[in-house]
Amino acid sequence: MHPSPSTHRIFSPTRLWAIASNTLLELVRQKVFYFLLLFALVSIGSSVILVQFSFQQQFQVLKDVALGAMSIFTWLLAVLCTAMILPRDIEDRTLYTILAKPVPRFEYLLGKLAGVLLLLLLALSLMGVVAALVLYLRQQDVLAGILAHTAPEDLDAAVRELKASTFTANLIPGILLIYIKAAICAALTLLISSFASSPVFTIIVSVMVYLIGHIQPIAREYWLNQLPAGTIVPPLIKVFLGFVALIFPDFQLFNLIDDIVVGAAVPFAAFAQTALLGLGYTAVYTILAYLSFAQKEL
Amino acid sequence: MRIRTALITLACLLAFGAGRIPIENHLAARHGAAGLNTAQLDLSLRQRIGQMSFLAALSGFRAVVADLLWIEAHSAWERTEWGRMKLLLDTVTALQPRAILFWDNAAWHMAWNASVAAREDRSQPREALRIRNQREYFKAGEDFLLRGIQNNPSSALLHERLGLLYQDKFRDPARAAEAFQRSAQLPGASQYVHRFALYQLALVPGREAEAYACLKALYQKSKQEHLPTLLRRLQDLEKKLSVPPDQRLPILESP
Amino acid sequence: MSTAPTPSAPAIAIHDLTKVFPIPFKREVVTAVDSLSLTVAPGQVYGLLGPNGSGKSTTMKIVLGLVTPTKGHAEIFGRPCTSVDSREAVGFLPENPYFYKFLTGSETLHFYGRLCGLSGRKLSERTRELLALVGLEDAADRRVGGYSKGMLQRIGLAQALVQEPRLLVLDEPTAGVDPAGSRDIRDLILRFKERGITVLLCSHLLGQVQEVCDRIGILHRGKLLREGPLRDLISIENQTELVLENASPELLADLEARITLGGAKLLEKRRPQTTLERFFIEVTTGQDPR
Ligand SMILES: Nc1ncnc2c1ncn2[C@@H]1O[C@H](COP(=O)(O)OP(=O)(O)OP(=O)(O)O)[C@@H](O)[C@H]1O
Numbered sequence: 001m002h003p004s005p006s007t008h009r010i011f012s013p014t015r016l017w018a019i020a021s022n023t024l025l026e027l028v029r030q031k032v033f034y035f036l037l038l039f040a041l042v043s044i045g046s047s048v049i050l051v052q053f054s055f056q057q058q059f060q061v062l063k064d065v066a067l068g069a070m071s072i073f074t075w076l077l078a079v080l081c082t083a084m085i086l087p088r089d090i091e092d093r094t095l096y097t098i099l100a101k102p103v104p105r106f107e108y109l110l111g112k113l114a115g116v117l118l119l120l121l122l123a124l125s126l127m128g129v130v131a132a133l134v135l136y137l138r139q140q141d142v143l144a145g146i147l148a149h150t151a152p153e154d155l156d157a158a159v160r161e162l163k164a165s166t167f168t169a170n171l172i173p174g175i176l177l178i179y180i181k182a183a184i185c186a187a188l189t190l191l192i193s194s195f196a197s198s199p200v201f202t203i204i205v206s207v208m209v210y211l212i213g214h215i216q217p218i219a220r221e222y223w224l225n226q227l228p229a230g231t232i233v234p235p236l237i238k239v240f241l242g243f244v245a246l247i248f249p250d251f252q253l254f255n256l257i258d259d260i261v262v263g264a265a266v267p268f269a270a271f272a273q274t275a276l277l278g279l280g281y282t283a284v285y286t287i288l289a290y291l292s293f294a295q296k297e298l
Numbered sequence: 299m300r301i302r303t304a305l306i307t308l309a310c311l312l313a314f315g316a317g318r319i320p321i322e323n324h325l326a327a328r329h330g331a332a333g334l335n336t337a338q339l340d341l342s343l344r345q346r347i348g349q350m351s352f353l354a355a356l357s358g359f360r361a362v363v364a365d366l367l368w369i370e371a372h373s374a375w376e377r378t379e380w381g382r383m384k385l386l387l388d389t390v391t392a393l394q395p396r397a398i399l400f401w402d403n404a405a406w407h408m409a410w411n412a413s414v415a416a417r418e419d420r421s422q423p424r425e426a427l428r429i430r431n432q433r434e435y436f437k438a439g440e441d442f443l444l445r446g447i448q449n450n451p452s453s454a455l456l457h458e459r460l461g462l463l464y465q466d467k468f469r470d471p472a473r474a475a476e477a478f479q480r481s482a483q484l485p486g487a488s489q490y491v492h493r494f495a496l497y498q499l500a501l502v503p504g505r506e507a508e509a510y511a512c513l514k515a516l517y518q519k520s521k522q523e524h525l526p527t528l529l530r531r532l533q534d535l536e537k538k539l540s541v542p543p544d545q546r547l548p549i550l551e552s553p
Numbered sequence: 554m555s556t557a558p559t560p561s562a563p564a565i566a567i568h569d570l571t572k573v574f575p576i577p578f579k580r581e582v583v584t585a586v587d588s589l590s591l592t593v594a595p596g597q598v599y600g601l602l603g604p605n606g607s608g609k610s611t612t613m614k615i616v617l618g619l620v621t622p623t624k625g626h627a628e629i630f631g632r633p634c635t636s637v638d639s640r641e642a643v644g645f646l647p648e649n650p651y652f653y654k655f656l657t658g659s660e661t662l663h664f665y666g667r668l669c670g671l672s673g674r675k676l677s678e679r680t681r682e683l684l685a686l687v688g689l690e691d692a693a694d695r696r697v698g699g700y701s702k703g704m705l706q707r708i709g710l711a712q713a714l715v716q717e718p719r720l721l722v723l724d725e726p727t728a729g730v731d732p733a734g735s736r737d738i739r740d741l742i743l744r745f746k747e748r749g750i751t752v753l754l755c756s757h758l759l760g761q762v763q764e765v766c767d768r769i770g771i772l773h774r775g776k777l778l779r780e781g782p783l784r785d786l787i788s789i790e791n792q793t794e795l796v797l798e799n800a801s802p803e804l805l806a807d808l809e810a811r812i813t814l815g816g817a818k819l820l821e822k823r824r825p826q827t828t829l830e831r832f833f834i835e836v837t838t839g840q841d842p843r
């Protein structure tokens with residue numbers, strides 16, 4: 001037997017893009033954008049109910065709510081969309097027709113994930129723009145008030161204070177971390193769904209991992225004995241804590257936005273390391289998802 | 299087959315965990331040093347805010363939970379429920395220790411609003427008790443500011459507010475002067491805090507000479523500093539220190 | 554991508570293939586394919602027949618690398634079917650195919666074309682050509698979500714053909730397709746055969762299988778019961794059929810007498826009937842087949 005020479009390439013960006021863009025299209029046409037509408041309403045709504053507060057307080061609450069909403073909506077989109085994509089393709093047997101073409105399984109998986117990540121990018125950017133717009137409009141409102149009621153010598157300081165309390169460049173690393181956290185959750189959900197038999201199961205497990213991931217640092221600290229002197233942890237509990245610390249991701253590390261909103265600045269090196277760690281998580285989960293998917297009976 | 303894959307995945311996750319935990323530990327310490335993620339979310343907090351809010355606060359919605367409690371504190375204020383308000387403010391600041399706004403406002407509510415209400419509380423017939431309650435709210439305000447400063451050592455605003463509290467409520471010029479002086483040395487300080495510090499220093503028994511020297515330096519720096527309070531303090535000090543008339547500054551008697 | 558057949562390697566070679574599915578939460582297993590070996594030569598049209606659940610679809614999925622065999626192996630043009638490049642020149646139409654609802658017919662073909670490395674003008678032309686071939690020009694810009702079963706089958710066939718494969722694997726290509734469409738598909742398969750494309754198909758419409766296949770295999774409970782060239786398998790060696798037109802009763806009586814004289818035996822005398830299929834097509838000819 002002499003196989004004819006193959007022109008097939010193991011990895012092809014065009015195929016990857018074909019799958020990713022198709023996935024994005026699929027998700028966009030699925031009314032997920034009602035989420036975003038809801039987001040806009042939440043941000044705008046919260047600014048309306050806060051009129052009795054000083055403008056600093058208004059802006060702080062507005063930013064907290066907007067960024068909190070961005071964080072939760074991006075995460076929800078990541079989990080819900082990713083939990084759906086594999087089961088739907090398997091159920092509709094579209095997966096058969098795709099994998100019967102010369103498409104390696106990892107390319108398919110990567111394409112699907114890339115589609116979700118593109119969607120998240122789109123959604124988060126849109127939410128960011130809406131939030132910035134709402135803040136800007138409120139800022140113009142308040143500015144008019146300041147211009148009318150402030151003595152000229154204090155004007156500069158008042159305007160500076162106002163600008164500092166609305167949308168600042170400080171927020172950007174925080175927003176990027178929201179994205180990275182959502183990307184980790186998407187890869188994690190993909191990993192779970194490569195084992196799971198139903199999307200509901202995937203979603204439940206993914207949400208649980210998300211919640212546990214936020215208390216992972218507590219488990220880690222107890223496990224590594226970084227605790228108040230005198231505390232004694234029984235050995236069995238210690239093994240359990242170690243297991244939790246090793247298996248579950250530390251999502252708390254990506255939660256910097258709460259502090260950033262109130263003015264804390266993230267040093268660039270710390271941000272870069274956190275982002276890299278996030279990339280590492282995403283890569284590892286994706287690779288594991290592939291290993292499981294490669295074995296999967298379709 | 300699936301079980302084998304699951305076990306391999308688990309093993310990989312454990313190995314990945316072992317690799318990343320030192321990095322995460324290091325990174326968590328780094329964040330802490332930068333003042334990030336310093337809120338103490340402990341069991342007492344859980345008791346105060348309930349299971350759901352605690353879960354939300356843990357999973358990345360700390361700021362939003364704090365805001366909701368803040369709005370609740372605001373309505374407690376409107377209903378003049380001072381005790382409840384203090385509890386809520388304690389929780390809010392525990393959730394958001396980096397929010398200077400919360401510390402500042404919490405202290406103001408305690409020392410300026412609640413204290414006045416306590417002083418004028420008609421349900422408490424005994425004057426002595428009313429005064430004691432009033433002082434307690436002063437203390438509560440001071441407490442918020444001190445904790446706020448502990449969490450945000452470089453906040454000029456909180457030091458300034460602490461100075462004001464000592465000046466107006468405790469009538470303690472020594473501590474007020476010190477707080478103002480600290481504030482003046484921090485970035486973003488108001489221009490007037492240095493002056494305020496000297497005004498208070500002038501009232502501290504035994505430090506009049508020091509205050510006089512500093513105020514005089516300020517006076518000589520520029521004409522813009524010739525504010526009425528400054529002039530009055532200088533004259534008072536000259537009298538107190540019995541500065542010989544020929545060495546006194548050429549200040550016209552205030553009308 | 555070359556479409557020239559490789560003469561030395563069979564289009565499909567299946568060696569001792571077994572697939573066992575475990576039944577979840579039970580100790581039992583289902584043996585879907587049982588020690589199956591068969592070879593499909595290039596240019597052949599091979600029909601895989603068998604009752605429901607006999608393992609036809611499973612065999613095809615193994616050949617396409619969608620299912621991993623428990624035992625044995627299979628090759629496509631000499632390349633192991635576990636490697637991705639073995640699928641370079643293969644088109645597959647699964648049973649009851651279903652595509653992305655949100656894409657139109659022509660977007661669907663574009664998508665699959667891009668997966669096969671086609672792009673630009675070439676892909677657009679190919680798409681138009683294929684839509685015409687399967688008779689879906691009018692529905693090209695409608696969402697696949699609104700397609701009927703037969704239309705899905707047609708777009709599925711077009712999708713399988715997008716990269717001009719040398720091997721087509723068709724799982725019940727005419728299921729749900731109306732008789733005219735079914736005949737069109739049969740004609741298409743005959744055309745592929747002329748062009749030297751190898752086809753592996755399975756169908757329950759034995760009449761059609763008989764019309765197009767060179768060779769058939771009959772599966773039962775995963776085992777290959779009979780296998781061979783169609784002509785050899787179904788011809789009855791000692792019988793002959795005569796069909797006469799305008800024969801007078803006298804001629805028939807004469808013939809019958811001669812048959813008995815010659816030592817042969819007349820088994821059956823009947824008036825041939827047109828098939829229902831032919832009748833249906835005659836009635837609906839000229840009408841829009843969709
Ligand atoms: N994924 C699977 N898990 C468990 N059993 C399966 C799976 N796929 C197929 N089977 C079993 O394998 C056997 C063969 O199925 P297969 O689909 O290959 O039959 P088929 O010949 O295509 O039947 P049909 O004519 O109905 O299409 C059946 O008993 C079926 O239940």
Ligand SMILES: [Mg+2]
Pocket residue numbers: 609610611648724
């Ligand atoms: Mg079948």
